[in-house]
Amino acid sequence: MQDKLREHIEKIILLTDDEYLFVKEHFITKKFKKHQFLIQEGDDVKYSYFIISGLLKLVYTDDSEKQHIVSFAMEDWWESDYYAFFTQTKATMSLECLEDTEVLCFTLEQYKKLCDGSPKMLRFFLEKANFGFLASQRRILSSMTSNPKERYEQLLKQYPSLFQRVPKSLIASYLGVSRETLSRLSS
Amino acid sequence: MQDKLREHIEKIILLTDDEYLFVKEHFITKKFKKHQFLIQEGDDVKYSYFIISGLLKLVYTDDSEKQHIVSFAMEDWWESDYYAFFTQTKATMSLECLEDTEVLCFTLEQYKKLCDGSPKMLRFFLEKANFGFLASQRRILSSMTSNPKERYEQLLKQYPSLFQRVPKSLIASYLGVSRETLSRLSS
């Protein structure tokens, strides 16, 4: 395996070999099969996950058992129920494999040690957090300013591979429309 | 003036007097009157603002000139067009006073110096960025799972003071519904 994690970090900040070794030992590897859950609602959220390969959905289930896709997570993404992870509370969302998936992950304790031991990683996480915030803000704005068809096209443009990998009903759930409405957009 | 900035930072991380002095000198103070713009669409975004007192709206104007409120910013909040600020591109949003407002602000350059010179401030900004991301994610989820009436009530519960301070038409714009629909919710 080429080192996906190192490549990923070094898009933002360069590390010496020693620094990277220090980083690397805070992670452990895990593998999951399609349909397995990394997080289930009500669980403790032990880990934050960096996805080496595969595809996941982060899902919130509302009072009437309807599922809403908060995000898809693919190669090179970080994912978890971050509220629960950071506050060490029970998960309100689930994280489930849509494909066989390999991840690197760390606990909150390891995350803190990483931040304390490496100012560069602190910078890295700050950059990631800022980017995540901006992406969420853009999504809010897109839901306010665009109709379902436009949102569909934006998503298609941004992540074309998604559309070969997940059923349209999940895309609909991510976009916040019914699958029937999504189906009618094409025509 | 009691020191709002110090109080604000020390909710997250304690500073020595010297450390705080270092932090403080990276900021400058500005005052604005109601209806004044801190940022206008198309401008360079020179500053990130910490609000000492007052109230602002962050607004995106779409192609058909319709305004969408991305957020309200009140005392103790940070606000800017952060995408434009971090990438040093032109503003796509505007930031306008709804009340007379006093802010502390810094440039991107000062922000970087602050991060480089103070690991504690780096931690502080990381915590803020994480919190901002989580808040945005909650808002996305709320727009997917709740109807306008529920979203209105959530907002009312979270920021009761807003409702004495801004017209309902702006609340409607923030919630993503027309002012007429919002008006009909009460009944």
Add this chain to the structure above:
DNA sequence: AACAAGTCTTGACATTAATCACAAATAAAA
């Protein structure tokens, strides 16, 4: 007090999308 500007409510109607129902198409499993 009188006016102006801004704000809020309500009705009528149009539009959009959700829901329900079912059939067709596709993919997965036996």
Add this chain to the structure above:
DNA sequence: TTTTATTTGTGATTAATGTCAAGACTTGTT
């Protein structure tokens, strides 16, 4: 291949929300 499950598409209906229009109410100003 045959069977079974999953996914997708489409019509009919219903519900929610937007839009347009008018008027009432507030607030601030002169």
